[in-house]
Amino acid sequence: MMTAIAAGARFTSVRDVLAFLRHDNVRLVSIFGSHDEAGALRVHYMLELDGREYRMVGLPVDGPIPSATPVTPAAAWYERELYETYGVEIDGHPNLQPLLSHAGEYHFLQVEGNGVCEVPVGPVHAGIIEPGHFRFSVVGDTVLNLELRHFYTHKGTEKLFEGAPVMSAPMLAESVSGDNCFAHAVAYCQAVENAGGVSVPPRGRALRLVGLELERMLAHVADLGALCGDVAFAVPAAYTARIKELLLQASTRYFGTRCWRGLAVPGGMKRDLGAEQARELSHVVSDAARDFAQLARLVLDTPSMQNRFESTGILSRDHARALGVVGPAARASGLKMDVRHDHPYGAYRKLTLELPHYHQGDVMARARIRIDETAISARLIGETLSALPAGAISTPVTCPAAAEGFSAVESPRGELLYWVRIQDGGIRRCHIKSPSFQNWPALPLAMPGNIIADFPVINKSFNLSYSGCDR
Amino acid sequence: MIFDIAARSLASGSVLIPGEQLIGACAGSRMPAVDPKLLTAAIAQRVVEACPTSALQLEQSGERLTLNYGECIGCGRCLETGAGVFFAAEKLMCCGVPKPALIRRWDIETRTELVAEQTAMAANGEEIAKLLGRALNIRQVDAGSCNGCEAEIVALNNPYYDLERFNIHFVASPKHADMLLVTGPVTRNLAEALRHTYEATPSPKLVVAVGACGCTGGIFAGGNAVAGAVDAIIPVDAYIPGCPPTPAMLLTGILQALRCRR
Numbered sequence: 074m075m076t077a078i079a080a081g082a083r084f085t086s087v088r089d090v091l092a093f094l095r096h097d098n099v100r101l102v103s104i105f106g107s108h109d110e111a112g113a114l115r116v117h118y119m120l121e122l123d124g125r126e127y128r129m130v131g132l133p134v135d136g137p138i139p140s141a142t143p144v145t146p147a148a149a150w151y152e153r154e155l156y157e158t159y160g161v162e163i164d165g166h167p168n169l170q171p172l173l174s175h176a177g178e179y180h181f182l183q184v185e186g187n188g189v190c191e192v193p194v195g196p197v198h199a200g201i202i203e204p205g206h207f208r209f210s211v212v213g214d215t216v217l218n219l220e221l222r223h224f225y226t227h228k229g230t231e232k233l234f235e236g237a238p239v240m241s242a243p244m245l246a247e248s249v250s251g252d253n254c255f256a257h258a259v260a261y262c263q264a265v266e267n268a269g270g271v272s273v274p275p276r277g278r279a280l281r282l283v284g285l286e287l288e289r290m291l292a293h294v295a296d297l298g299a300l301c302g303d304v305a306f307a308v309p310a311a312y313t314a315r316i317k318e319l320l321l322q323a324s325t326r327y328f329g330t331r332c333w334r335g336l337a338v339p340g341g342m343k344r345d346l347g348a349e350q351a352r353e354l355s356h357v358v359s360d361a362a363r364d365f366a367q368l369a370r371l372v373l374d375t376p377s378m379q380n381r382f383e384s385t386g387i388l389s390r391d392h393a394r395a396l397g398v399v400g401p402a403a404r405a406s407g408l409k410m411d412v413r414h415d416h417p418y419g420a421y422r423k424l425t426l427e428l429p430h431y432h433q434g435d436v437m438a439r440a441r442i443r444i445d446e447t448a449i450s451a452r453l454i455g456e457t458l459s460a461l462p463a464g465a466i467s468t469p470v471t472c473p474a475a476a477e478g479f480s481a482v483e484s485p486r487g488e489l490l491y492w493v494r495i496q497d498g499g500i501r502r503c504h505i506k507s508p509s510f511q512n513w514p515a516l517p518l519a520m521p522g523n524i525i526a527d528f529p530v531i532n533k534s535f536n537l538s539y540s541g542c543d544r
Numbered sequence: 545m546i547f548d549i550a551a552r553s554l555a556s557g558s559v560l561i562p563g564e565q566l567i568g569a570c571a572g573s574r575m576p577a578v579d580p581k582l583l584t585a586a587i588a589q590r591v592v593e594a595c596p597t598s599a600l601q602l603e604q605s606g607e608r609l610t611l612n613y614g615e616c617i618g619c620g621r622c623l624e625t626g627a628g629v630f631f632a633a634e635k636l637m638c639c640g641v642p643k644p645a646l647i648r649r650w651d652i653e654t655r656t657e658l659v660a661e662q663t664a665m666a667a668n669g670e671e672i673a674k675l676l677g678r679a680l681n682i683r684q685v686d687a688g689s690c691n692g693c694e695a696e697i698v699a700l701n702n703p704y705y706d707l708e709r710f711n712i713h714f715v716a717s718p719k720h721a722d723m724l725l726v727t728g729p730v731t732r733n734l735a736e737a738l739r740h741t742y743e744a745t746p747s748p749k750l751v752v753a754v755g756a757c758g759c760t761g762g763i764f765a766g767g768n769a770v771a772g773a774v775d776a777i778i779p780v781d782a783y784i785p786g787c788p789p790t791p792a793m794l795l796t797g798i799l800q801a802l803r804c805r806r
Contacts, residue, residue, distance in 0.1 A: 173769070175733045196737050199716035201684045201698050203691050204734060225733045226688045229769035241596050244619050248763060251692020251788065308553065314702035315559060321699070325572030329632055331790060332692060335574060335620045343620070371548060540690045 084130045087138045090118045094144045098123045101141065101397050103490060103506035104151035106159035107131075110475065110496065116161060119479075119490065119506065124415050129479065129492075137162035147397030150514060173227045173543075184210035184218050192525065196225045203539035207528070214524040219517040226543040234493075234503035239265055239472045240339060242500055246491070247334050249505060250541030252292065255284045256484035257491075258337035261503075263418060264491040265339040268478025271470050273419065275462035277341030282420040282457050284333045285482065286450040287324065287358070291317055292485035293401075293443035293450070294365055296536045300440055301372060303530040304381045309372050316361050316368075323357040326350075341467025348461075355458040362451030369444040382437035386519040386531030389434055396515045400487020400508045401446070402535050404430040405438035412483035420457065434519075439534040472498050484508060486538060509542035561704050567799070569792040570636040574618030575785070576611070577633035580650045580657055583609065587629050588652055591622040597756070597763060607652055613638050614646040614759035617787035639789065640752065640782045640797030643775070646759065679711045680802065683721035683745065687738045687774065688731035688764075692788040693755040697725065699791045712798060718744040723801070724751045726774045728758035735771040742778040752801050753780045754794070756787045 084090050093099055102119040109115055116138065118130040140163045141148035152163045153172045163169065170179060181191075190211055196204035206222040230249055234242055246261035247254035259281050266273060273281070298313025321331045327350045328336060336343050346354070372378050388398070393406040403410055409430050413421045429445035431438035472495065479492040487508030494502040516535055523531060588609040592600045599615035600622060602608065613636070622630045638646050649658040684697055700707040701714070715721055718741045730738055742751070753774035756762035761773045774780050784797030 196734065197685060197718075197741055201686075201694055201714060203686050203689075203694065204737065225737070226686070226690075226731055227733055227769050228688060228729060228731055228764045229767045230764075232769075233764065233767050241619075241621075244596065244617060244763060248690040248692070248757075248787075251690035252695045254690075254692065311703055312552075314699070315704070318559075318699060318702050318704050321572070329572065330574050330618075331572040332695070332788070334692075334787070335618065367552075538691060540688075 084132065087116070087132060087134075090120070090130055090132070091139060091141055091144050093120065094141060100124070101145050101147045101151075102127065102488070103492075103504065104141065104148055104155060105492070105504040105506075106134075106155050106161060107494060107502045107504070114159060114161070116155065116159075117492070117504070119492070124410060127416065127479070127481065134161055137164050139164050140166040142166050145397065146395050146514075147511070150510060173224050175224070179222060181208045181220050181222075182210075182218060186212070188212045189217065205539050209520075209525055209528070211525055214526065216520045216523055216525055216528070219520040221513060221517060223513060223539060224543045226540045228540075228544065230544040231503055231505060234500045237500050239495060239498060239500060240470070242503070243337055243339070244335070246505075249544055250507065250509070250538040251332070252538065253288060253484045253486065253489070253541065255288045255333035255337060256482050256489055257505075258334075259285060259419075260480055260482040260484070260489050260491045261493070262337050262339045263480030263482065264478045264493045265470070265495070266478070267480050268476040268493060268495050269339075269470055269473045271340055271468060273341045274465045274468055275420070276345075276464050277466040277468075278419040279457050279461050280342045280346065280466060281337065283354075283454050284336065286453045286457075287320060288333060289450045289485045290358070290361070290447050290454075291320055292536075293447045294320075294361075296443050296533065297369060297372065297440060299533050299536070300382070300436070300530060301378070303533050304378065306372070306375070306378060309368050312368050313365070316365055319357065320361055323354055327354050338467060340470040341465070343467070345466050346461070351458045351461055355455050358451050358454045362448055365447055366444075369447075373441070373444070379437070381527075381530060382440055383433075383435060385436045385527050386523055386534060387434045388515055388519040390432065392518045393434065393515060396511070396518070398512050398515045400483070400485075400512065401439060401442040402512055402515065403487065404428065405442045406434035407432040410488075412481045412488050416481055418480065418482065424453070436530055436534040474498075486536070486541070487512065505544060507538070507541040507544070509537040509539070510544075512537050513542050559704050560706055560709075563710070566705065566792040567796050568635045568637050569796075570633055570786075570790055571792075573633070573636070573786050573790045573793060574620055575613065575616060575633045575636050576618070576622050576630050577636075578609075578611065578648075578650060579629055579631070580655045582629045583650055583652055583655050585652050587626045591626040591630060594621040594625040596621065603649070608658065609650045609652055610647055612647045612760070613785035614643065614783055615756060615762070616785060617756050617762060636785075636793060637796070639784045639786075639793045640800030642781070643759075643783055646783055646785055679713075680723060680798070681713050681715045681721050682723045682725050682798070683715055683718045683741070684725045685718075685727070685738060685741050687726055687728050687734045687758070687777075688770070689727035689729075689755065689757055693727040693758070696788045696791055697727075697754070697794060700794055705791045705795060707795065710795075710799065718742075719746065721745050722749060723798070724749065725754055725798070726751060726758055726778075726780075727754045728774050729761045729764040729767070729770045730772055730774055730777045732769055732771050735777050738774075738777050750782070750801055751778060751780045752782045752784060752797060754784045754797075755789060756785060759783045759785055762787065
C-alpha cells in the first residue's frame with residue numbers, strides 16, 4: 074500500500090466513480106465527507122482495485138449526488154452518515170433515516186403475515202457487553218428478519234479529532250474501540266507518517282507487529298471462549314479467559330500496560346524491549362498458543378459444539394461481497410482478503426503470510442478462522458521477537474504544515490483505515506473506516522431461517538465492536 | 545473427551561490470586577504516582593502543561609499541585625516530563641471512593657501531601673452490606689464506553705480474579721441488582737436508557753461510575769454527542785478511575801464502595 078493518493082485524475086464526477094464501482098475487481102472501502110482548506114465540501118471515495126491497490130478519490134460536491142448503494146450495497150451506511158453529517162443530498166438511496174442521531178422517530182421494517190411477532194432486544198443487554206438495539210421479526214422461534222439500530226455509543230469521536238495536536242491524538246484513536254486500541258493507534262500513526270513522509274525505524278516496526286499480533290491473539294482467544302460460553306460449554310470458556318489473562322499480565326510485565334495503550338506514537342514506539350524480556354515474552358506467547366491449540370482441538374472435536382456451530386448463521390459469499398465485508402468474517406465466507414497480505418505495511422512487508430479461509434460462512438468457519446489465525450499470530454510474534462532489528466524504536470516527526478495521509482491496518486476484526494488531513498500542526502479532519510461499521514449490516518443477512526436462541530452465538534461469531542462502529 | 549478436560553483441569557492447578565494481593569493493586573493501569581519529596585515548582589509546571597486531560601492542575605496561584613485520578617487516562621506524559629518525581633503507581637487506593645477523594649493535593653513548597661478530609665462513605669453501602677450479608681448483585685451498564693472498561697470487567701470473572709468468591713455476581717437485569725456498575729461517557733443516545741435502568745433497580749441501590757469517562761467524561765468530555773459523566777445523568781455513590789481500570793482496581797472499588805474490605 075502507501076501508493077500515492079490518486080488526485081482523482083480519472084474521476085471527474087461521482088458518476089465516474091459509480092461506473093468504476095460496477096467492475097468486479099473494485100471494492101468500496103469507504104465514503105466520507107470533508108471540508109478543504111477553503112472550506113469547500115468534498116466527498117471522498119476510497120476504493121480498492123484488484124485486491125491490491127487503494128485508490129482515493131476526492132470530489133468537490135455542490136448539490137445532490139447519485140447514490141452508490143444501488144451499485145454496491147456496501148455504500149448504504151456510509152451514504153446515510155454522509156447525508157446526516159454533511160447534509161449531502163443523495164439521489165436514489167433506499168433509506169436515508171439518520172444513523173447517528175436518535176432524536177427523531179425511527180421506522181423499522183414491518184414484516185406482515187400470520188403469526189409474525191416483533192422481538193425488541195437492547196440497547197441495554199443482559200451480559201457485560203456494549204449497547205445496541207436488535208429488532209427481530211419472528212414466527213415462533215424462527216427469525217424472518219433482523220434490523221439493527223445502533224450508534225448508541227456514538228461519541229462524535231471524528232469531530233473530537235478536529236483541532237487535536239497530531240502527536241497526542243493517538244489517545245483518541247485508542248478510545249475508538251478499546252479492545253483493539255493498539256490497532257487503532259497504529260493505523261492513526263501510520264496515516265500521520267504517510268502524510269509526513271516519515272519512515273519508522275525497523276525496530277519500531279517490529280515492535281508494532283508484536284503488539285498488533287498479540288492483540289489479535291487476545292481477541293481471537295477471547296472470541297472462541299465467548300462462543301463456548303454462549304453454548305454453555307463452560308470449561309473452554311474459563312480456559313480461554315485464563316490464557317487471555319496470562320497474555321495481559323505478560324504485557325504488564327514487559328510494557329507496563331495490559332492493553333498496549335500509550336505505546337504507539339507517530340514516528341514509532343514509546344517503549345523498547347530488552348533482549349531477555351523479548352525471550353521471555355516469546356516463551357509466554359508460544360506456551361499460550363500451544364495451550365490454546367489443544368483447547369481448540371477439544372472444542373472442534375466435541376459433537377455438541379459441531380452441532381451448534383455448523384450450518385448456523387451462514388453468510389453467503391455473495392452477500393459478504395455485496396456488503397464489502399472484511400476481516401475474519403470475510404475469510405470465513407470464501408473471500409481471501411487481509412490488509413497484511415494485500416497491502417503490507419510496516420514489518421509485514423518482509424513477511425509471507427498464509428491466509429486461512431473457509432467457504433462455509435457459518436459460525437464454525439468463523440471459529441476456525443480465529444483458531445488458525447491465533448497460531449499464525451503466535452508464530453509471527455516468535456519469529457519477530459527472535460530477530461528484533463537493532464537500533465532506535467522511533468524517529469522524530471516534524472509535522473507538515475498541511476498534508477493528507479491514510480493508512481490501513483488489519484485489526485483483529487478486519488480492515489481498519491484512518492484518513493487524516495493535517496493543517497497547522499493539528500488534525501483538521503480524521504475519518505475512521507472501522508471494520509465493524511462495514512460488517513454490522515451483514516449480520517442481519519446471516520439470521521433469517523435461524524432460531525432466535527442462536528442469535529447470541531451468531532452475533533458472537535462476528536464479534537463486532539459497537540463503539541468502533543458508532544465512534 | 546470429558547476425561548481429557550478433567551485431566552487438564554487437574555493438571556493445570558489453580559491460578560487464583562489471593563484477595564489481599566489484589567486490594568489496592570494497580571499494576572498495568574499506567575496511573576501515575578508522585579514522590580512529593582522531589583517535587584519542585586518547575587516540575588509541577590511542566591507536568592501540568594504536558595497533561596492532555598487537565599487531570600494535573602496548579603491551585604492557589606501555583607502553590608499546590610492537584611492530581612484528579614478521575615480525569616487521568618494514564619497517557620504517561622507526566623512520567624516522561626516529570627521523570628523521577630512521577631512514576632507508574634503500583635498501589636492506588638482511591639478506587640470506589642466519593643468524587644472528592646479522587647483528587648490528591650501536594651503543597652509544592654513544603655513538598656508534602658495535603659491529606660483531604662475523610663469523606664464519609666455512601667451510607668447505603670452499609671445498608672446493603674447489612675441487608676444482604678455481603679452478597680452483592682451487580683448489573684453492568686455500558687452507557688457509551690469504548691469497551692475497554694468492559695473487557696476488564698469481564699476479566700473479573702476469569703480464574704485469576706474469580707469475583708464470585710467474594711459473593712459478588714453479575715446479573716442480567718437491573719431488577720435483580722443491588723449495584724449498577726456504569727461505564728461512560730454517557731452518550732446522548734444512551735442517557736434515557738441509563739435513566740430507565742436506574743429507575744428499574746430496586747432501592748436501596750449503589751451506583752459506581754467506572755473509568756475516566758464514567759467519572760468525568762474523560763477525553764470525551766464536552767463532545768457534542770456526549771451528555772456527560774455518569775453523575776450528570778443519575779446519582780453516583782462511588783467512583784473507580786482508570787483508562788481502563790485493571791481488574792484489581794475494579795475489585796478494590798467494588799469492595800470499597802461497600803466498605804467490606806477484607
